[in-house]
Amino acid sequence: MTNKVKFSIYRFNPEKDSKPYYQDYEIEVGEHDKKLLNALVKLKDDADDSVSFRRSCREGVCGSDAMNINGRNGLACLTDIADLKQPIVLSPIPGLPVIRDLIVDMTQFFHQYHSIKPYVIDERPMPERERYQSQEDRKELDGVIECILCACCSTACPSFWWNPDKFLGPAALLHAYRFLADSRDQATNERLNDLNDPYRLFRCHSIMNCVDVCPKKLNPTKAIGKIKEMMLARTV
């Protein structure tokens, strides 16, 4: 049994195109090809090998195949074809420079992630074995460590679109909270000082697109709220 899938895909190859355009395709997929990524791979294999996108794990853990699917950011490998209106309109995740087709330049996104010092800071001498951490303290990290850095959230955020160089964006802020929340981290004050800026943190206007699109069902808005609470608690 096969099913027809119709696509309209954003195409741009800087070597030959002066501007982007949408190209239509129609392909047949097998009954086991349930996910959008299956169909895209089939399209590339059989119809047009020049269609360009990133992919790797095909199970939602590597974060490679974020794209804008019928106007909404998501991972192709976790999106059911059956749930999508056709033709399926595929565009790059918005707000970042396009390298080619669905492949964007993520430099800005990772720059913001790196800028929050995404590592546990604890300069004390380490014990021979593991540091101890209570189950309650560890629980604080659930719902943040699952982030796969796919950028669905940050590139769905209007505040990030306007100020990608100054506003950290929901993904980097989620990670900022991840290290603030880690009982092993010793740099809470420095981290809060760094975030206390009209742009880095406070450009978040709780629009909550990030929560809406996160393929891992995480909640950056809640994490941002917790950072603001920590800041407030520090001043009183």
Place this chain on the structure above:
Amino acid sequence: MSLPILKFDAVVVGGGGAGLRAALQLSEAGLKTVVLSKVFPTRSHTAAAQGGISASFGNSEEDNWHWHMYDTVKGADWLGDQDSIEFMCKQATDAVSELEHYGMPFDRLENGKIYQRPFGGHMADFGKKPVRRACAVADRTGHAMLHALYQRNVKAQTHFFVEWMALDLIRDAAGDVVGVTALEMETGQVYIIHAKAVLFATGGSGRIYQASTNAFINTGDGVGMALRAGLPVEDIEFWQFHPTGLYGAGVLITEGVRGEGGYLLNADGERFMERYAPTAKDLASRDVVSRAMQVEINEGRGCGANKDHVLLKLDHLGAEVIDQRLPGIREISIQFLGIDPVKQPIPVVPTCHYMMGGIPTNYRGEVLDGVDEKVVKGFYAAGECACASVHGANRLGTNSLLDLVVFGKSAGNSVIEFIQTLDEIKPLPANAGEFTLARLAKLDSAPATGVKIAEVRNAMQVCMQQHASVFRTQDVLDDGVEKILDIYNQAQTLYINDKSKVFNTARVEALEFLNTLEVAVATMIAARERKESRGAHARVDYPDRNDEVWMKHSLYYSDDRRLEYKDVHTKPLSVDYIPPAKRVY
């Protein structure tokens, strides 16, 4: 045409667990290092590891590294090198503690120590009863480890070339490795990376099979490059079929499910592992469980309309345990099959998962050539692409993540020592890069009548699945060799339509496939020759292990497709040799 040249002290190829751990060692030592990665490092396949990383902390009950070593030797069906195995098991607690210090968010016990769960083949007191040795971050241990290692590298200011694919090794007239050629995907530019040392951490090649837990990027690039450079691949006939790949989708369902108390059922509702492994039951080694499942299916006790899978039951664990310890596989099962394991069992089938073989190395991560194990100067390997050999004929669950950090670090240290002995960088050979350019030119000039990647890739995957699967026989392997060589010949006219430079993923896929195909050919030929059953290599026509003739490593060379055999290392570093015994779980 000459290629631009970039110079480094060390180049690490691969940004997964082993590459990142090695890079950390090199960056912290102040060497001018670059990590080439085909994908942004956190997209590497280490992220997909689920169940845990082994270390005999004994946080829940008595354990020690001697027991871990025994389990690993036995799990490897006595094909592992016991010096390497001792090295790894002894260092495990230090290696995992280090990950904790890097910020890896391990689950915790009530007393604050790292949470440990039972796993396949992990036993106390030299095989007597299951022990909790797998240190876990729910069922997302690999993801947590990969991110922690990347984060530590951010701190160490490691230099990355992201979305660069290494294409070929560069060896000089003496055979020493002096660099690699590499493709910068964004521009399509090919470079020569001239380095004092090259460290491969390129991962596995599970994509040679049709049903695989592996990511698209697991294409055996390191093994392909080593073979093309005249170096051997060791024990490549040994492939692990994970018992619990998700039926139809191939996605991994962790052994941690059985560690937490889940078990397998056949169509009669029987917990059949009790018949095959009376002590360890569902927690026997993976090769044992996969074979048992295949027998159940072959004998008509498979489940479903086609009787072609078995069921993994875990609903009795309750929603709370599943959500706390196994949230990821619940998500996967719902996502890909629409089955919620809190209510229903998960359909599973043995699925290609791990390459036990690889580029031959010692426990220091130095690459070895030939039966006499000559060190290849300037060349190092660690992780799944390497064969140290700790996994022998069958890897224990959670030893893979341990392998990455222990041997990533060890290989990094060996590079540092080697570079200290060098006065200056060895010069590039005059023809450096020509081989790569010829390969690229061949691909770009193939006639439009040539074969498409998808056709030959599919043919290869079907061939491997049918001829080199869980059970193997001489006739089927002989046919398999004939077919895979035919596919190899067809692939000589591999044709891509897209000839552009900027981020040409068609070209990347073609280059990846040519590596994968080298691995597939090597596998089939090495499997055809090994006339015994050992670990994951199960021969119906030779059902027993034959230590007298076959307790030896295979070395396959691609130039004349020959096999050589070298001795298994029987001298551990400090403890007594563990002599072969019957393998019962």
